[in-house]
Amino acid sequence: MSxxxxxxxxxxxxxxxxxxxxxxxxxxxxxxxxLPVFLLGWxxxxxxxxxxxxxxxxxATEPVLSxxxxxxxxxxxxxxxxxxxxxxxxxxxMTSAVSAGVIMSCIPAxxxxxxxxxxxxxxxxxxxxxxxxxxxxxxLLSFTQVPQTSNGLDVSGADADPQRQWLxxxxxxxxxxxxxxYAVIGKKLTAVLSPKRISAVINLWGxxxxxxxxxxxxxxxxxxxxxxxxxxxxLFYALAASVWTVWLWMVGLKSVPASQAGVFTVMxxxxxxxxxxxxxxxxxxxxxxxxFSIALSGLLMAxxxxxxxxxxx
Numbered sequence: 001m002s003x004x005x006x007x008x009x010x011x012x013x014x015x016x017x018x019x020x021x022x023x024x025x026x027x028x029x030x031x032x033x034x035l036p037v038f039l040l041g042w043x044x045x046x047x048x049x050x051x052x053x054x055x056x057x058x059x060a061t062e063p064v065l066s067x068x069x070x071x072x073x074x075x076x077x078x079x080x081x082x083x084x085x086x087x088x089x090x091x092x093x094m095t096s097a098v099s100a101g102v103i104m105s106c107i108p109a110x111x112x113x114x115x116x117x118x119x120x121x122x123x124x125x126x127x128x129x130x131x132x133x134x135x136x137x138x139x140l141l142s143f144t145q146v147p148q149t150s151n152g153l154d155v156s157g158a159d160a161d162p163q164r165q166w167l168x169x170x171x172x173x174x175x176x177x178x179x180x181x182y183a184v185i186g187k188k189l190t191a192v193l194s195p196k197r198i199s200a201v202i203n204l205w206g207x208x209x210x211x212x213x214x215x216x217x218x219x220x221x222x223x224x225x226x227x228x229x230x231x232x233x234x235l236f237y238a239l240a241a242s243v244w245t246v247w248l249w250m251v252g253l254k255s256v257p258a259s260q261a262g263v264f265t266v267m268x269x270x271x272x273x274x275x276x277x278x279x280x281x282x283x284x285x286x287x288x289x290x291x292f293s294i295a296l297s298g299l300l301m302a303x304x305x306x307x308x309x310x311x312x313x
Contacts, residue, residue: 042214
């Protein structure tokens with residue numbers, strides 16, 4: 001019973017982590033309009049570092065970290081925080097939102113493949129089927145969305161420069177690989193570090209990586225033009241992105257194979273769409289609900305306990 005309880009707790013942490021990611025992605029779009037990318041990232045990691053000061057201290061029970069573990073910590077932050085953000089933002093600016101959504105739907109499969117290659121995890125047919133449902137569901141959602149700006153103008157990327165679209169698609173795929181590596185490396189780190197320590201240390205690396213460009217941008221930025229509501233939104237974004245989502249993800253990874261955890265990334269677009277409907281006043285059609293049902297059925301397929309095989313005398 002305790003084993004099942006721990007597994008359900010891990011599932012809940014993974015689902016909540018990805019749901020929070022979708023929520024802050026949907027709610028913090030206005031931040032990118034008032035704060036430059038590097039300054040936004042630098043402030044995010046800085047606020048996260050202050051919030052996790054108590055987590056950074058090495059506990060007495062933690063073993064001495066090997067050189068390999070130290071490199072994995074750096075790569076976890078460099079790939080999962082720094083490079084993922086740059087690839088995603090630059091990629092979306094060069095390609096269509098539909099193309100980006102379809103490419104991002106490959107995240108569950110990418111996590112599964114990388115976990116099979118680097119972690120030697122055995123992936124069951126049911127998990128592969130769940131990954132397929134997630135890919136189909138997110139892909140359908142991307143094709144049925146009609147992105148618009150606040151002025152009602154189409155930003156689907158139909159008029160984007162074709163010569164830049166291939167580079168944008170390549171950058172989005174790079175972000176997918178970064179997310180896959182983040183899940184796989186995180187699984188290895190949970191074997192030697194606590195979720196709190198992982199969250200604090202990789203955030204500190206992210207702050208260090210962002211500091212040169214972030215500080216340069218801050219010195220040339222007029223902070224008086226940022227309203228109080230944007231500072232409140234920034235605080236939520238920083239705590240959600242640097243503290244809550246990372247800690248929840250690492251807690252879940254301790255008890256769940258990386259390939260199975262990757263299925264939970266379907267909660268990201270679902271959560272973002274729900275926030276758009278409930279908070280931003282957007283609408284969903286029948287095809288979107290159908291896409292959600294496919295994605296969620298895959299998630300249910302991956303998390304339902306297996307039926308024990310009956311033993312024969």
